[in-house]
Amino acid sequence: MPDLEKPQSKTMVIEIPEAVGVFDTLEDLQQAFYDLRMIGIHHSEISLLGDEKALKEKLGKAYWRSADLEDDPHAPRANFVSE
Incomplete structure (x- = not known):
């Protein structure tokens, strides 16, 4: 008989x-x-999480939403390198 x-x-x-x-x-x-x-720490290992309203208030236009970039043919296609 099976167990x-x-x-x-x-x-x-x-x-x-x-x-x-x-x-x-x-x-x-x-x-x-x-x-x-x-x-x-490699820059690709760092991520930013936050509520969209808070990000807009704190960062203004200093960040991109992936939804804004996913279909943009002019969006950067390489790793981000900070100044």
Whole structure:
């Protein structure tokens, strides 16, 4: 007779360090970005998350929404390199 026990669930743990920050000004955000780059964090490993309203208030036009770029044939097609 086959074993009809419930299959056990498995939890996968991914051990990747992560840092999260909250910034009140664009200057503070930029400084954190530069500091991370100085210690060897690649720019492609840094992401920005935020509510669209808050991003517009804090950053103005200093960021792009992916939806605005996805169909734009003139959108940059290379890795972003900060000034």
